[in-house]
Amino acid sequence: MGxxxxxxxxxxxxxxxxxxxxxAYFGYPITPQSEVLEYLTREAYKRTxxxxxxxxxxxxxxxxxxxxxxxxxxxxxxxxxxxISLMQEGISYIAGAELPCLLVNINRGGxxxxxxxxxxGDYFQSVKGGGHGDYRLIVLAPATVQEMADFVQDGWxxxxxxxxxxxxxxxxxxxxxMEKVELREQIDRSKHVIPEWATTGKKxxxxxxxITSLFIQPEEMEQVNLQLQAKxxxxxxxxxxxxxxxxxxxxxxxxxxxxxARIGRKVMELLRADGIKVGLIRPITLWPYxxxxxxxxxxxxxxxxxLELNAGxxxxxxxxxxxxxxxxxxxxxxxxxxxxxxxxxxxIREMYSKIQ
Amino acid sequence: xxxxxxxxxxxxxxxxRPTALLDKRMHYCPGCGHGVxxxxxxxxxxxxxxxxxxxxxxxxxxxxxxxxxxxxxxxxAAHGRATAVATGIKRCRPDKxxxxxxxxxxxxxxxxxxxxxxxxxxxxxxxxxxxxAIYGMTGGQMAPTTLLExxxxxxxxxxxxxxxxxxxxxxxxxxxxxxxxxVTRQAVNTPLHVRRAKKAIVNGFKWQxxxxxxxxxxxxxxxxxxxxxxxxxxNKWLEEHMLPFYPLGDMKVPSKEELENG
Ligand SMILES: Cc1ncc(C[n+]2csc(CCOP(=O)(O)OP(=O)(O)O)c2C)c(N)n1
Numbered sequence: 001m002g003x004x005x006x007x008x009x010x011x012x013x014x015x016x017x018x019x020x021x022x023x024a025y026f027g028y029p030i031t032p033q034s035e036v037l038e039y040l041t042r043e044a045y046k047r048t049x050x051x052x053x054x055x056x057x058x059x060x061x062x063x064x065x066x067x068x069x070x071x072x073x074x075x076x077x078x079x080x081x082x083x084i085s086l087m088q089e090g091i092s093y094i095a096g097a098e099l100p101c102l103l104v105n106i107n108r109g110g111x112x113x114x115x116x117x118x119x120x121g122d123y124f125q126s127v128k129g130g131g132h133g134d135y136r137l138i139v140l141a142p143a144t145v146q147e148m149a150d151f152v153q154d155g156w157x158x159x160x161x162x163x164x165x166x167x168x169x170x171x172x173x174x175x176x177x178m179e180k181v182e183l184r185e186q187i188d189r190s191k192h193v194i195p196e197w198a199t200t201g202k203k204x205x206x207x208x209x210x211i212t213s214l215f216i217q218p219e220e221m222e223q224v225n226l227q228l229q230a231k232x233x234x235x236x237x238x239x240x241x242x243x244x245x246x247x248x249x250x251x252x253x254x255x256x257x258x259x260x261a262r263i264g265r266k267v268m269e270l271l272r273a274d275g276i277k278v279g280l281i282r283p284i285t286l287w288p289y290x291x292x293x294x295x296x297x298x299x300x301x302x303x304x305x306x307l308e309l310n311a312g313x314x315x316x317x318x319x320x321x322x323x324x325x326x327x328x329x330x331x332x333x334x335x336x337x338x339x340x341x342x343x344x345x346x347x348i349r350e351m352y353s354k355i356q
Numbered sequence: 357x358x359x360x361x362x363x364x365x366x367x368x369x370x371x372x373r374p375t376a377l378l379d380k381r382m383h384y385c386p387g388c389g390h391g392v393x394x395x396x397x398x399x400x401x402x403x404x405x406x407x408x409x410x411x412x413x414x415x416x417x418x419x420x421x422x423x424x425x426x427x428x429x430x431x432x433a434a435h436g437r438a439t440a441v442a443t444g445i446k447r448c449r450p451d452k453x454x455x456x457x458x459x460x461x462x463x464x465x466x467x468x469x470x471x472x473x474x475x476x477x478x479x480x481x482x483x484x485x486x487x488x489a490i491y492g493m494t495g496g497q498m499a500p501t502t503l504l505e506x507x508x509x510x511x512x513x514x515x516x517x518x519x520x521x522x523x524x525x526x527x528x529x530x531x532x533x534x535x536x537x538x539v540t541r542q543a544v545n546t547p548l549h550v551r552r553a554k555k556a557i558v559n560g561f562k563w564q565x566x567x568x569x570x571x572x573x574x575x576x577x578x579x580x581x582x583x584x585x586x587x588x589x590x591n592k593w594l595e596e597h598m599l600p601f602y603p604l605g606d607m608k609v610p611s612k613e614e615l616e617n618g
Contacts, residue, residue, distance in 0.1 A: 023448055024444070024447060024448050026444065051447040051448060053443070053447060055440070055473075056469060056470070056473040057469060059437065059440070059469075059470075060437070060440040060443075060469070060470050060473065061440075063433065063434060063437035063440035063441050063444065063470070064440050064441070064443050064444035064447070065444060066431070066433070066434075066437075066440075066441050066444060067413070067431060067433075067440065067441035067442060067443065067444025067445040067448075068444035068445060068447065068448045069444075070431045070441070070444075070445065071411065071444070071445045071448050071449050072448075073444075073448040075444075075448075089434055090434060090437070093434050097432075199411045199429035199430065199431055199445065200411070200429065200449060200452070201408050201409045201410065201411060201428075201429055201449075201452055202407065202408060202410075202427065202428050202429045203408055204408065208423075208426075208427055208428055208429050208430065209429045209430075210423040210429065210430045210431065210432065211430070211431040211432065212423065212431070212432035213432070214420060214421075214432055
């Protein structure tokens with residue numbers, strides 16, 4: 001058993017990053033995730049001598065990430081919605097140049113400056129693009145402080161395996177809430193194997209390495225895109241993560257991720273006590289999305305509710321998976337308002353009475 | 357007429373392509389200063405014997421393909437972000453010589469913030485800034501360094517300060533920052549200027565090892581194509597119009613003590 005601590009989500013994430021052997025963090029303060037940078041400046045350098053730098057903007061941060069990852073370092077940045085928007089050009093470059101890195105979005109309400117309260121309004125931005133061009137991020141959605149910590153090392157391992165940026169998409173509530181967390185052992189970062197493609201100085205026995213996303217010849221650019229698509233296909237085949245709760249006997253399924261999934265679980269309990277057999281599908285990877293799991297459930301159940309802290313984004317993916325076989329509705333609150341389980345249970349009761 | 361006999365074997369080679377520069381035909385227009393600037397940077401790398409330990413960052417601009425010619429490990433940055441990329445590299449590989457190569461649009465317009473903050477932090481990198489007073493790659497639009505009255509495709513009647521702002525002397529601005537260790541302005545329009553510019557670049561690399569701050573070398577250069585001039589003409593125009601406004605010389609030089617207590 002690893003060390004147990006009671007920690008805030010943001011701090012658990014930062015602590016996990018130190019333990020996972022992070023080489024460098026570049027970031028810019030923004031609520032509700034400034035604790036990450038604060039915790040790291042306090043703790044990280046003195047323990048592992050890694051680089052922690054408060055950059056002058058999120059644009060600078062993401063481009064520092066590009067440089068450091070291109071030089072073979074294990075790197076992370078974190079921000080919240082407006083800051084993540086500012087990073088999108090850089091994220092597209094990172095995806096295009098196939099650089100591994102970990103990006104953390106502690107989602108707050110938008111659009112615009114919005115609110116500092118929790119939201120899941122950045123689903124589209126995270127899983128459907130955000131930046132320009134045909135690229136994908138692997139997106140992990142933690143639902144507990146434990147997962148805020150665990151997904152750091154898991155995320156880096158995925159990023160390095162596929163040379164692809166990985167995003168942890170969390171929200172202001174998970175970032176701020178305190179829970180028990182079991183921490184993993186410290187990894188010795190001096191033992192990292194520096195990838196052979198990295199720019200570390202051209203040795204005599206090899207050609208120079210260069211990191212770029214520029215391929216000016218159409219034929220070459222198309223080939224690069226086809227290779228990226230082939231990689232994404234492999235990721236879809238191998239890396240989908242999803243949790244199913246009591247879907248075996250369910251007549252109705254709630255689909256929800258992150259914070260919403262916690263509410264969804266409570267709703268499920270309330271309705272089961274009433275005799276309505278509700279199950280929960282919790283996508284853990286938002287991309288690649290667990291279409292198959294939702295599709296299989298659609299064979300048996302009478303309806304779905306996509307529960308999200310937004311105006312209805314993931315519901316589009318649920319509908320794609322269900323493909324018209326039964327009703328799919330969305331319920332969500334915005335602006336940082338978190339719906340109560342009773343409120344959601346009423347929505348499902350109403351819906352369920354119509355599809356009986 | 358008497359035939360000339362060649363006896364190459366009797367001759368000494370006094371000048372050849374530096375091995376750190378790949379034997380490739382460059383995409384630059386005839387007479388463009390980028391080619392010369394590439395060459396002197398790679399000559400410096402070769403002479404200092406640091407090819408194995410140098411990492412370069414290319415900008416977005418005409419020199420976006422610098423990594424096609426420079427035989428060192430390189431990264432191609434987003435437009436304006438080369439110094440942030442260089443910061444990321446240098447912080448993780450502090451024992452390497454890291455340099456950026458950037459045009460005026462890249463360094464002094466879209467990337468002004470990164471430029472100032474990189475120098476202000478005193479990142480131990482060399483920044484080479486090619487000032488040709490125009491956006492070459494996108495077809496000759498106004499640059500932050502475009503001179504007053506200079507015609508470009510977006511200042512068709514000449515740049516006027518009240519509408520288009522004034523030419524930016526970013527190098528003078530950067531020389532004020534405590535993080536700057538060495539700041540100089542050079543040119544590549546005459547053999548003498550080329551030799552001086554190379555010396556400045558050699559210093560910029562060499563002094564990186566002292567870990568005392570940013571070395572910044574501006575190179576005033578030309579753009580015959582977008583200036584609408586023949587190469588020789590453009591070098592004359594540079595001398596007559598650019599240099600009076602962008603005077604050559606050192607703006608910040610390390611003291612003897614600073615260089616000795618390395
Ligand atoms: C975000 C972004 N905006 C605009 C451009 C288009 N663009 C490419 S190069 C360039 C300006 C290049 O001028 P400069 O930096 O002076 O270099 P030069 O080509 O003159 O060497 C611009 C505006 C881009 N690539 N990316």
